[in-house]
Amino acid sequence: MPHAEPSAHEPGAGIPHPYHLLKPSPWPLIGAFSGGLLATGLVIFMHGGGKLLMILGVLAILVTMFGWWRSVIRESVVEHAHxxxxxxxxxxxxxxxxxxxxxxxxxxxxxxxxxxxxxxxxxxxxxxxxxxxxxxxxxxxxxxxxxxxxxxxxxxxxxxxxxxxxxxxxxxxxxxxxxxxxxxxxxxxxxxxxxxxxxxxxxxxxxxxxxxxxxxxxxxxxxxxxxxxxxxxxxxxxxxxxxxxxxxxxxxxxxxxxxxxxxxxxxxxxxxxxxxxxxxxxx
Incomplete structure (x- = not known):
């Protein structure tokens, strides 16, 4: 019997393999930078410094989380890659x-x-x-x-x-x-x-x-x-x-x-x- 192609609404439609091959993404690099920024800000704050760097680190991590999870949702809903x-x-x-x-x-x-x-x-x-x-x-x-x-x-x-x-x-x-x-x-x-x-x-x-x-x-x-x-x-x-x-x-x-x-x-x-x-x- 010929192999049935998945419909446009099925997971995996439009890709020729079942594996988790990701497109290039900036979020791992941005996430690493954000984590380092937060850690540095925490150390400075705990040693009597200001809160600015720590707050920037928190905001950067929140932006990373939003962007990365948005990409994951797009992979599932739009690209049907899950x-x-x-x-x-x-x-x-x-x-x-x-x-x-x-x-x-x-x-x-x-x-x-x-x-x-x-x-x-x-x-x-x-x-x-x-x-x-x-x-x-x-x-x-x-x-x-x-x-x-x-x-x-x-x-x-x-x-x-x-x-x-x-x-x-x-x-x-x-x-x-x-x-x-x-x-x-x-x-x-x-x-x-x-x-x-x-x-x-x-x-x-x-x-x-x-x-x-x-x-x-x-x-x-x-x-x-x-x-x-x-x-x-x-x-x-x-x-x-x-x-x-x-x-x-x-x-x-x-x-x-x-x-x-x-x-x-x-x-x-x-x-x-x-x-x-x-x-x-x-x-």
């Missing part, structure tokens, strides 16, 4: 990226549990107990519980959007994605409110520093995930996703579910067990 082989590579890339993020959070959890299970004697903690006596911990069943319910509900709505895309119902998917973005923004608002009204500062000891590092890093991921899903909402409205080709959305959904799971660990271990579950004393 063949099944290419999609496998993209899936491996996203999975490995999430795995690297797991290692980040593992470090923060390690620091928290190390400090909690073996509290040290210090001027502000002479009895070596956890939580330290100078810290008024946050009630996990107040604002943190609201944040937990918000994220869990957002996990439901993003799954609803996924099923709608698989069934070709883009209008329903757009509604579900819009709800997810709103819930993500609501979570960020709740966390900001919690930080503003918290009774301890980052510099008040090991509990506040590990608390803010772990929850703040997670909050940054929620913000990134919300932007990621907002871009997917725009793409859904524009009709970029089909039941056969929607990995951009899948990557955002994977990332969002990862954020959900990390928060559940934070809620149980940092807010409840390590902050509200009772006093732990060193042996």
């Amino acid at each position: 063949t099944p082989v290419v999609k496998i590579g993209l899936r491996y890339g996203m999975a490995l990226f999430i795995a690297s993020e797991v290692m980040f959070f593992a470090a923060f959890f390690w620091a928290f549990f190390h400090a909690a299970l073996e509290p040290k004697v210090s001027p502000i903690n002479p009895d070596a107990v956890w939580p330290p006596p100078n810290v008024h911990v946050i009630d996990p069943f107040d604002m943190p519980l609201m944040m937990t319910l918000t994220l869990l509900l957002s996990g439901v709505t993003v799954t609803w959007a996924h099923h709608a895309i698989l069934e070709g119902q883009n209008r329903t998917a757009a509604k579900a994605l819009g709800l997810t973005v709103l819930l993500g923004a609501l979570f960020t608002f709740f966390q900001g409110y919690e930080y503003v009204h918290a009774a301890f500062k980052f510099t008040d000891g090991i509990f506040p520093s590990t608390f803010y590092m772990a929850t703040g890093f997670h909050g940054f991921h929620v913000l990134v995930g919300t932007i990621f899903l907002a871009v997917c909402w725009v793409r859904t409205v524009k009709g970029h996703f089909t039941p056969q080709s929607h990995f951009g959305f899948e990557a955002a959904a994977w990332y969002w579910h990862f954020v959900d799971v990390v928060w559940l660990f934070l809620f149980v271990s940092v807010y409840w067990w390590g902050g509200h579950g009772g006093v732990i004393a060193a042996h």
Whole structure:
């Protein structure tokens, strides 16, 4: 039988091979320059210098991200270059990226549990107990519980959007994605409110520093995930996703579910067990 040519709307239409061969792009070079600019700016800022170079580095990285991802979207939607082989590579890339993020959070959890299970004697903690006596911990069943319910509900709505895309119902998917973005923004608002009204500062000891590092890093991921899903909402409205080709959305959904799971660990271990579950004393 003769080989059937792919239609103009199928992934891989118009290219004679299934492989991920990229056209020349300026973004890797611009991205490397932007990263170096940001790193240099951070070093200067941390040594008492100005913020200008650091701000320029952040802006340069944002421009790089926008331009590079715009090129990736064009490869998929306009050039139909995301063949099944290419999609496998993209899936491996996203999975490995999430795995690297797991290692980040593992470090923060390690620091928290190390400090909690073996509290040290210090001027502000002479009895070596956890939580330290100078810290008024946050009630996990107040604002943190609201944040937990918000994220869990957002996990439901993003799954609803996924099923709608698989069934070709883009209008329903757009509604579900819009709800997810709103819930993500609501979570960020709740966390900001919690930080503003918290009774301890980052510099008040090991509990506040590990608390803010772990929850703040997670909050940054929620913000990134919300932007990621907002871009997917725009793409859904524009009709970029089909039941056969929607990995951009899948990557955002994977990332969002990862954020959900990390928060559940934070809620149980940092807010409840390590902050509200009772006093732990060193042996």
